[in-house]
Amino acid sequence: MIRLEGVAKIYKDSVVALREVSVDIQKDEFVFLVGPSGSGKSTFMKLLLKEEEPTEGRIYVAGKDINQLPKWRVPYLRRNIGCVFQDFKLLPSKTVRENVAFALEVIGRPRHVIQESVPEILDLVGLSDKLENKPDELSGGEQQRVCIARAMVNRPRILLADEPTGNLDPATSGDIMRLLERLNETGTTVMMATHDHAIVDQSRKRVIELENGKIIRDQNRGVYGPGSVE
Amino acid sequence: MTSRLSYFVGETVINLRRNTLLTLAAISTVTISLLLVGSVMVGGEILKKAFSTWESKVELSVFLRDEITPDQFKQLDQDISTMPEVGRRFYESQEAAFKEYQRMFKDSPALTDNIEPDALPASFRIKLKDPRAAKAVAARINGRPGVDGNVQFGGETLDRLLKFIRVVRTGLIVAIVLTVGAAILLIANTIRLGIYARRREIGIMKLVGATNWFIRVPFIFEGITHAVLGAIAASGVIWAGKEFGLDRAQESILFLPITIGGGSVLKIFLVLLGAGVVIGALGSTLALRRFLEV
Helix, strand or coil: CEEEEEEEEECCCCCEEEEEEEEEECCCCEEEEECCCCCCHHHHHHHHCCCCCCCEEEEEECCEECCCCCHHHHHHHHCCEEEEECCCCCCCCCCHHHHHHHHHHCCCCCHHHHHHHHHHHHHHCCCCCCCCCCHHHCCHHHHHHHHHHHHHCCCCCEEEEECCCCCCCHHHHHHHHHHHHHHHHCCCEEEEECCCHHHHHHHCCEEEEEECCEEEEEECCCCCCCCCCC | CHHHHHHHHHHHHHHHHHCHHHHHHHHHHHHHHHHHHHHHHHHHHHHHHHHHHHHHHCCEEEEECCCCCHHHHHHHHHHHHHCCCEEEEEEECHHHHHHHHHHHCCCCHHHHCCCCCCCCCCEEEEEECCHHHHHHHHHHHCCCCCECCCCECCHHHHHHHHHHHHHHHHHHHHHHHHHHHHHHHHHHHHHHHHHHHCHHHHHHHHHCCCCHHHHHHHHHHHHHHHHHHHHHHHHHHHHHHHHHHHHHHHHHCCCCCCCCCHHHHHHHHHHHHHHHHHHHHHHHHHHHCCCCCC
C-alpha cells in the first residue's frame, strides 16, 4: 500500500530530513512511526501526501508512483489518505456534523451521499449524540473522534495519524487507539506517528524507528524501545 | 451539481459579508472606473449624433463682391459646378438674401428696420457630397476673382471643438486606466484578506482532497460579484444622468443633440457589465495567483 525506495529529502538550506529510507507497508498493516522530534516523522508523512517532493528515491502509494503524479492529480491522491492530527484541526464555527460533512462537500459529493454517510461514520466513532454540538463543547477525546470521523468519512484506504493521542490523557488515548485498531481491522492501512511509549508497548505492532532521518529499526510486534529519549 | 452550486453561492455570500467595508470600497472603485468608461461612451454617442446632424447641414457660403463682372461670375459658377466634391449648389442673390434675413428676424424689428436691400452680399451656397472635404474645397475657391473674403463653413469652430474633445478624451482614458487598475488591486486585496481569514478551512480542504478549482471558485465569484455590482451602480448613475440631466437640458437646447437614446443606455450597460466581469476576474486571478500551491 505504501512503498518507499531509497528516499532522501534534503531541504533547501541543506538540512537532511530523510536519507536512504526504504519501507514496504502492506494493506491491512498498522505501523507506528517513532523517534525523537526532528527525526523525520513529519517529513515522512508530508512526502506521502505529496506536500513535499523527495530529493531522491521513489514513493508508491496505493500502487501508484506518486513522483510521476501531475500536480492536478494530487487532490485525488489525498482522497485516498485520511489524516488525523494532534490538534484536531476542526472548524470551530461548524457543528460536529458540519465538520464531517465539510470533507465530503469540498470534494463535490452529492448531498444525499453526505446525508447518509455523515451520521453513519459519527455513529461508528460513538458520537451519534453529539451531532449538533460545536467542537468547543466536546472533550479532547471526543474532538479527536470527530477528526477521525472526518478523515474516514470518504472511506480512504490509508489513515495517517500524527500524534493523535498527544493531547489526551492515557485512558482517552486507549479509547482512540481501540478506534484506530477497529478501523485497521476493517481494511484501512494505518500509519501513526507517536511519542507515546505506553501505547506502542501495549499494542505490539510493527514499529519503524527514525533517527536523524534514517530508519534505525523496523520491527514486527515491536516496542517503543529503550534507546529512545522522552 | 445543485449541491455544489449552492455551496459556491453560500461561500461567496459569506466572503462578501466578511469584510463589509473593504467590499464596499472595492465595489465603489469599480463603480467610479466604469462610470468614467460609461461617460466616454455617452460622449461618443452624443458626438456621433452631433456629427451626423452637422454633416447634413454643412454648407459652404461663397460670398460675392458687389462689383463682380458677369464674366467672373460665369467662370466661378462653372469652376464650382465642375468640382468633383460638389453635390448641389445654388445662387442666392442680394434680394433673396435680404428676404431670407427678414424672414429669420421677423420678430426683431430692431434688426430689420435699418437694413437696406443691398446691404447683404450675394452668394453661392454649396452642398458637398462629403462634408469632410469642406476645408479643401474652401481653400480652392478662396482668392478667386469676384470672391469676397474667405469661404465660410464653420470649420475653425469645428477644429477647435475636435481638439478640445481629443484633450478631454485623453484625460479620461488616463483616468480610466488608473481607476481600473485601482479597482483590480482593491478586489485582489479584498479577496486576499478573505483567503487569509479562511486559511484554516482552506488547509482542511486541501488535505481532504478538494481540487484547486473547487477552492478557488467562491473567491472568483466574489471578485466578479464586486465588479458586477459596480457595473450595475455605474449604469444606474448613467441612466439617471440621461433621464434627469441630459433629457431635461435637451428640452431647452433644441438645435443641438445633447442626449442619447434608451438603446444607447442599454448598450453602455452591457459593455460595462462585460468590462466589470473582466475586471473582477482579473482581480481574483491576481489574488489567487500565488496561493494554493499544493
